[in-house]
Amino acid sequence: MQALQSPKTPSQLLWLGTWSLGGEGFGPTDLGESLATIQMALEMGIKWFDTAGFYAHGRSEELLAKALGRARKQVAISSKGGLVWHGRRVFHDGSPSGLEKALLQSLRRLRTDYLDLFSLHWPDPHVPLEESVGALERFKERGLILEWGVCNLSPVQLSSLFQARPGTYHQVQFNLLHRDRAVLEAGRSSGCTNTVYSPLAQGLLGAPRLSKGMAVLGKKDARRRNPLFRDPAVLDWARRFHALCKDSGVSPVAAAYSWVLLDGRVDRVISGAKTRSQLGEVLRAAEAVGRLCGERDSSRRAKALAALLSPELIKHMETPPCSTWPLTRQPGKD
Numbered sequence: 001m002q003a004l005q006s007p008k009t010p011s012q013l014l015w016l017g018t019w020s021l022g023g024e025g026f027g028p029t030d031l032g033e034s035l036a037t038i039q040m041a042l043e044m045g046i047k048w049f050d051t052a053g054f055y056a057h058g059r060s061e062e063l064l065a066k067a068l069g070r071a072r073k074q075v076a077i078s079s080k081g082g083l084v085w086h087g088r089r090v091f092h093d094g095s096p097s098g099l100e101k102a103l104l105q106s107l108r109r110l111r112t113d114y115l116d117l118f119s120l121h122w123p124d125p126h127v128p129l130e131e132s133v134g135a136l137e138r139f140k141e142r143g144l145i146l147e148w149g150v151c152n153l154s155p156v157q158l159s160s161l162f163q164a165r166p167g168t169y170h171q172v173q174f175n176l177l178h179r180d181r182a183v184l185e186a187g188r189s190s191g192c193t194n195t196v197y198s199p200l201a202q203g204l205l206g207a208p209r210l211s212k213g214m215a216v217l218g219k220k221d222a223r224r225r226n227p228l229f230r231d232p233a234v235l236d237w238a239r240r241f242h243a244l245c246k247d248s249g250v251s252p253v254a255a256a257y258s259w260v261l262l263d264g265r266v267d268r269v270i271s272g273a274k275t276r277s278q279l280g281e282v283l284r285a286a287e288a289v290g291r292l293c294g295e296r297d298s299s300r301r302a303k304a305l306a307a308l309l310s311p312e313l314i315k316h317m318e319t320p321p322c323s324t325w326p327l328t329r330q331p332g333k334d
């Protein structure tokens with residue numbers, strides 16, 4: 001499989017993610033609207049749908065199966081294993097037997113006999129990466145999955161793992177507030193498809209309301225575990241970003257997506273749109289820059305951004321808050 005290059009249309013660029021659609025961890029969710037959002041994505045030609053057994057304790061997968069119905073074979077489903085719930089706490093299980101159990105559960109919840117892509121959700125600190133990947137390769141040999149992938153690897157892990165296996169998918173967080181370009185570089189040199197998630201930093205860049213941070217998140221909101229939502233420097237930066245977007249008459253969603261899509265190393269973006277209206281806005285943002293996505297010439301990409309955004313906004317976007325947070329933080333633990 002070759003890494004996909006130079007996509008142009010929003011439906012080629014975007015995957016729809018289902019974490020926030022599942023009704024858990026992202027504030028009040030109207031599940032009817034979640035179904036309608038997936039159906040709108042289908043109508044708009046989106047082909048890839050990303051989910052995980054971890055999302056909403058499996059309910060995101062069930063919801064996706066319900067929304068896709070008979071359209072399942074016309075689309076690609078990406079799911080993941082390697083994180084397990086014990087009550088309200090999350091643990092790693094990247095062992096071959098743990099991954100097999102997770103895959104079989106995902107197939108059952110998704111009402112399908114194969115997945116287009118199954119990935120290791122996070123490397124398990126107690127299981128060698130090669131052991132987890134070996135299990136994924138065997139699932140492919142057995143015909144349970146068409147492709148396997150990995151998520152959240154460091155540049156070193158990525159380079160050593162993919163030297164022998166170019167062309168697979170790596171999911172990694174990438175947005176204005178979490179700019180790990182080294183991992184995208186490593187993905188590019190290893191020949192894998194850089195599939196980035198959280199383009200709006202879990203909503204912080206999408207709505208001014210969320211730049212109040214923890215104060216506006218409910219007790220059960222999964223974003224309480226995201227260090228961005230409690231870092232005063234990050235929240236100040238986000239407030240200024242929203243104010244500058246307002247002043248220059250551009251939507252923050254358009255600004256944040258344009259920056260991600262025009263990076264040049266980004267192959268695919270997984271959108272976390274939770275409603276049809278949010279998805280519509282994301283599609284418009286991708287439409288506006290789609291022509292230049294995958295463009296290798298950085299000056300042409302910079303010109304495209306300058307045509308869309310004011311110089312003051314671009315300057316702000318070029319100077320991120322100086323806080324950093326570890327990429328390798330344990331899911332479910334702060």
Ligand SMILES: NC(=O)c1ccc[n+]([C@@H]2O[C@H](COP(=O)([O-])OP(=O)(O)OC[C@H]3O[C@@H](n4cnc5c(N)ncnc54)[C@H](OP(=O)(O)O)[C@@H]3O)[C@@H](O)[C@H]2O)c1
Nearest residue numbers: 017018019020151197198199200201202203206270272278
């Ligand atoms: N492999 C991994 O480890 C991993 C990790 C995280 C995510 N993912 C995948 O990536 C997908 C996307 O990640 P994400 O959910 O963090 O994406 P995101 O788009 O950064 O955040 C989603 C949140 O942003 C807000 N939002 C989305 N579109 C908006 C719009 N047009 N206008 C205003 N606000 C908007 C919503 O917040 P409100 O709910 O407050 O409205 C939504 O819940 C996930 O669904 C999942 O499939 C993978």
